[in-house]
Amino acid sequence: MTHDSHQDALLSVNHLVTQFPAKGKKNITVVDDISFDVKPGEIVAIVGESGSGKSITSQSIMGLLKSGGTIANGEILYQGHNLVEMSKKERRKLRGKEMSMIFQEPMSSLNPMLRVKTQIAEALKIHVPKQSPKERMEKVIELLKQVEIPNAETVATYFPHQLSGGMRQRVMIAIALAGEPNLLIADEPTTALDVTTQAQILALIKDLNSRNGTGVIFITHDLSVVADIADRVLVMYAGKIVEEATVYDLFENPQHPYTMGLMKAMPTLETQSDLLDPIPGNAPDIANKPKGCPFHPRCPLATEKCVEKIPELNPILNDHSARCIYPGKGGNNHEQ
Amino acid sequence: MSNEDALLKVTDLKKHFPLPRKKKKQEQAYVKAVDGVNFYINAGETLGIVGESGSGKSTVAKLIMQLLQPTDGQVVFHGNDVFTQSKKDRKQTQKKLQMVFQDPYGSLNPRMTAKEIVTEPLLIHEKLSKKELELRALGLLEEVGLGMQHLNRYPHQFSGGQRQRLSIARAIALKPDLIVCDEAVSALDVSIQAQILNLLKQLQKNYGIAFIFIAHGLPAVKHISDRIAIMYAGKIVEIADKEEIFKNPKHPYTKALLNAVPPSHPRLRKEKTLVQGETPSFDITTSGCPFYNRCMNAKEDCKTNAPELIEHEKHHEYACHYPEQASNREN
Amino acid sequence: MNNNLSHLSKIKKVRSRLMELSTPLGIIGFITVSIIVLMAIFAPWIVPHDPFVIDATKRLTPPAWIDGGSSTYILGTDHVGRDILSRLIYGSRVSLLVGILSVLIAGAIGLFLGLISGYFGGTLVDQAIMRIVDAMLAIPTLLLVLVAIVVFDPGLVTLILVIGLTSWAQYTRLVRGEVLSVKEREFVQSAKTLGASNTHIIRKHIIPNVLSSFIVVATIGIATAIMTESSLSFLGLGVQPPDITWGSMLNDGRNYIATSWWIATFPGLAITITVLAITFLGDWLRDILDPKLKKGGDEDDS
Structure with a gap:
């Protein structure tokens, strides 16, 4: 080999x-x-x-x-x-x-009961535990912008079912990227x-x-x-x-x-x-x-x-x- | 539109689903799943x-198969409107108009053997002896590339491709004139997809069956269709002849769709201008063009004035105020 | 055709499938239920004593392994000197009869109404059936049975009819739910496009796919019916003497529980074991009836 x-x-x-x-x-x-x-x-x-x-x-x-x-x-x-x-x-x-992973079916990988921003913040919290809530929210918005979600501030407050399939996959990618x-x-x-x-x-x-x-x-x-x-x-x-x-x-x-x-x-x-x-x-x-x-x-x-x-x-x-x-x-x- | 003697003609077909009302006094809102669709299909051809x-x-497929009742419009098959025809005509329509479903796992009864599955249509429409049924079952299985050893197997003992062959055998049992294939190959592996596409083409050649081939994958649709509707x-x-629609797409959405197809060779990678956004959710009611908010050609009047589907060139209809200029799809 | 041979191979196939799907609990349930059924059928021939004969001299004999016990009465005797083992064996007849027949009645009604209700889901018929079901489920079964027994004469036939006619609602609800989901499957749509009639679709596509969960629940329903029968007989409202049931045996032993525990304990055990075994059997059936485990034709994969 x-x-x-x-x-x-x-x-x-x-x-x-x-x-x-x-x-x-x-x-x-x-x-x-x-x-x-x-x-x-x-x-x-x-x-x-x-x-x-x-x-x-x-x-x-x-x-x-x-x-x-x-x-x-x-x-x-x-x-x-x-x-x-x-x-x-x-x-x-x-x-x-x-290393992070993204899957085929974004809907089943997202928690239907939590807002988009909460889910991304969770991922951030694991990797950067010491961060003020305000800093963390700024980072969430930055991640959403990085995956090219328009109106990131508004979308951050949505629940997964309010998003289209493509948007959900973008959110999944944002979560995957949270730990850089x-x-x-x-x-x-x-x-x-x-x-x-x-x-x-x-x-x-x-x-x-x-x-x-x-x-x-x-x-x-x-x-x-x-x-x-x-x-x-x-x-x-x-x-x-x-x-x-x-x-x-x-x-x-x-x-x-x-x-x-x-x-x-x-x-x-x-x-x-x-x-x-x-x-x-x-x-x-x-x-x-x-x-x-x-x-x-x-x-x-x-x-x-x-x-x-x-x-x-x-x-x-x-x-x-x-x-x-x-x-x-x-x-x-x-x-x- | 030219075709008075078309095999199937769909005129101004509409299906609006009522949305649940949030408040008692709220005005009833509708999901306009199908909103004024017109097309025809001739005997022996394939419309993608x-x-x-x-x-x-x-939803169009379900309406044609009368699994749903339309809000408005007609589907005329062999000269009869399928929604208002007499009982006798309905029997005839049910024989000559068949459907192949997408999911090779859900579309076969798990408790029936292959023999029972392919002979069910014969059981319903023809009176045959047990012996004849067995013979016909064998013939049908052979027609789709399966054999005697498969007669008594249950669906879970077949692979996805073989199941789809069973569905096709069942659909051709009554020698139909038209088969509606709703995403019939989308769930299959690439190598199996090609087998099924070839099988469909072969059946068309041998028996002159017309197909309505519904899919989201452009390459497969291009391969099998004579004409394509977007x-x-x-x-x-x-809607236009296959070559025309790929060489000379007029609607900006068609163009966007073609642009989004991944290349077949890394050499064909290109910086493409991708269409932004996604398909609108149904409850957006707009009086203008539904593609307005994603369209790069859109102008002010597109917002308020919905374009009609008009035959601008021979066999080439499109619904757009500002169509793409005749620049060939660069390769 | 070599019919015999194909039959033989079929039996072999079924047997090998049962072996493949065997779980320890399933086997235990199956064997226990078989023994109880055999016992019930052959009761008159296998009982060591006449279960009805009263012999005051032998009253309250303890089981054989306890001081004062006698090897002729393995499980001892009751307060009037009847052999408990023999009475237990006879009691299984009533218990099984009531269990099976009442579930047959309830199941038939439940299946029929459930099919109609589910297949024509959302229509007026469905609405009407479901409201009746709601009403039935809102009334405690035992209470309903008690009232019925008081109105009619207590006895075996009354008991079966009353349990059967009061417990169909749960089957209706189960079958309706299953039908509603099977109805949406593509193979049913596919049959519709072929122009299949409603009876054809129900018979060929709906029933076979609903039956397995129905059978499982009905099996467990037998256990419930046996419990109901025992409770009623214990209260003296069920099967009347001289017919023997486990419930009435329990009742007999009630007054002697402090001194002669065996009179009430063995019928109690019999009820528990039977109910448990039937439940195990029901769980096992769930696995066996899964079509994915069905094999047909030859086993090559080309």
């Missing part, structure tokens, strides 16, 4: 394995030996379909695993400190101040939003990233969102990283047949052909993965060799690796 | 309806 750059990485995930208990059976491995780095100020996108393990990766990093999920192996280094070995209390201190974190984890933050609102939120995240130098892990199923926002991309399939590259390399020169398949299956405004080129079949059941390369039952290139064992994540070019024994042979690349 | 949440697109705040603001 090409992990010589731990030193300057903001976050470094090494051989992470996350498992969930299954009734009467062996534990289910949902995240299967994942390694990647996030450098300060970088936007890393993790793209994958449902069941790929992308959301569980983010929950592992945040220490927010639910329903009995545990980290079975590996380390998560934040500025050199291993999060996996930290006590719950130590981790809680990091949350919000060093170095790392922001965004789990499908725009999936539930309208197209025009999505564009606004993406622009906001990009803007915050370039202004404050916040590192971002952006989790999504949508390749076009990746094309818009990411610096580097990890493609996940059935719990494994199948391809890793800079965003330009990935779109110019995809190597793994799954990545290529996704690109061909995605309808775009530029697509001219009459029929799309879907990937046949369905994503594998995570509790019951096929032998060898998990993509082989759906892969046009698969041979018997692919069934034997899971290929390594092999470097192809600089900063570009793919987990395939026939990389780059998926036929013609993405059109145009 | 695009809009954001609150645009009223799903809805905003209960009204259609622009």
Whole structure:
């Protein structure tokens, strides 16, 4: 693996394995030996379909695993400190101040009984306990302005249900930014939003990233969102990283047949052909993965060799690796 | 509008929901979910309806399917107004007009097997023996890419894509002329979405079924539609042939929508001028253009004088006083 | 067709499912209820003594493991020398009969009215039914039963009818609520667009999806009915002698509780165990009836 750059990485995930208990059976491995780095100020996108393990990766990093999920192996280094070995209390201190998370459904992450300003002030109180109420309110308004909410003073007095979906997501981002974190984890933050609102939120995240130098892990199923926002991309399939590259390399020169398949299956405004080129079949059941390369039952290139064992994540070019024994042979690349 | 012999024609369709009154004497306020919608669809074609949440697109679907009663207006299918037709005509409409719902989890009865699900329409409208039903079920499953081994399974044993195939099999069971697809692929993974889009196209080719394809995702709509209608705040603001609407968007909202679509390649990233704000909530009653407060072209008269949807060019209707100039969408 | 084979495999499948979903409490409930039911059915053949025979010489014999006890009367005898174990076994017949039949009556009424009320939610019919339900729930059941018993002659049939006719309101309310939520699900809308009739929708889509919570609540309702029966019999208003019920046995032991505790204790225990076991069974049924755990067809995933 090409992990010589731990030193300057903001976050470094090494051989992470996350498992969930299954009734009467062996534990289910949902995240299967994942390694990647996030450098300060970088936007890393993790793209994958449902069941790929992308959301569980983010929950592992945040220490927010639910329903009995545990980290079975590996380390998560934040500025050199291993999060996996930290006590719950130590981790809680990091949350919000060093790293924060925003979710897909802002309504369920906000307390419906509290005003917007109270919720943001709560977040501030945790990180800066000694602050006069007046200073704190000024900071709240400043945060709301930072996430480009018009009439910040008025909106601050609203309850969550009085806000539109896009506004709620902005408030969530404001709360996430309260502790001035170095790392922001965004789990499908725009999936539930309208197209025009999505564009606004993406622009906001990009803007915050370039202004404050916040590192971002952006989790999504949508390749076009990746094309818009990411610096580097990890493609996940059935719990494994199948391809890793800079965003330009990935779109110019995809190597793994799954990545290529996704690109061909995605309808775009530029697509001219009459029929799309879907990937046949369905994503594998995570509790019951096929032998060898998990993509082989759906892969046009698969041979018997692919069934034997899971290929390594092999470097192809600089900063570009793919987990395939026939990389780059998926036929013609993405059109145009 | 040209089409007298259209398969389905929607005229001045309105649906206003009453809002709860806060005080006894308060005047009754309404949510104008659908507020004067006109369009037609010809046999064998696909009309895409695009809009954001609150645009009223799903209410239009429900009205066409008679799941709601309109406040005003007509939906004429095969020459009959679906709201006032005779019982005999209604039976015929119910056979020839079908719907595929968005949620592949909620739209199938969890206690019915695949066989029961796809044969339910036949059970209601045709008298068939058990043997014939089984054969038809098998045929329908094969039509949508499922097989014999799936006949006796329950919905929870299928993946999202397979469930949507089941919904489609059920919708085509009575050989309909028109299927209304309400966000039929929005909940699916990308690779599965493409399978379903292709399946719909294939069925259209084989059986000449017309589709009303309602969605918020522009690329998918562009891929499947022949014509596209853009809805905003209960009204259609622009409707045109697919190529025309993408090359030559006239309504500022259409333009904003196109601008907001994320690029398909990082090379196509651009500094875009994004439209500000969000879709207005319904209870704002305005006599002017509903897009007025977000529009960059808006002038004083837009505030008071709502533009009508007019066919300005052949097959290209839009509702705007100050349309975009014919500058192609820069690539 | 190899019908036998498919039947066999079906039984196997059901059995393996029950095993999969087994919880310790569920199993305990299931086994206990089965034993009680078997006991009730075969009572005349399994009782060690005639439960009705009075023998003053054997009166107040304590249970076998206590000084002065006799191994012929394992649980001892009552104040007129009748074998308590035999009487307990016979008593289960009345308890189960009252429990099951009264819930059948209440459930049938409740299901029917609940379906109508829920499916035509908001209409005048719904309003009317719900007001009656409110009224029923506002009157304490026991009081209603007492009045009814006083007016009619006490006895087994009266008891069943009275408990059945006074406890349907809770089922109506439950079923109505379930119907209201199922009705809004997309598959019901989908059936409507097909032109399905109301009876078709209720029969094929509503009832199957309402039935499981109904069955669970009805099961627990049996336990409640048994309690009501016991209370009434204890007060002497329920089943009349010589018919044996646990409630009247309790009553018999009331005066001897200080000296011969066993007369009242064992029927009390029987009631508690039966009610608990039925409740456990009800909870277990909730899991089993979840459609997500249903398997059909073959188990490959293509």
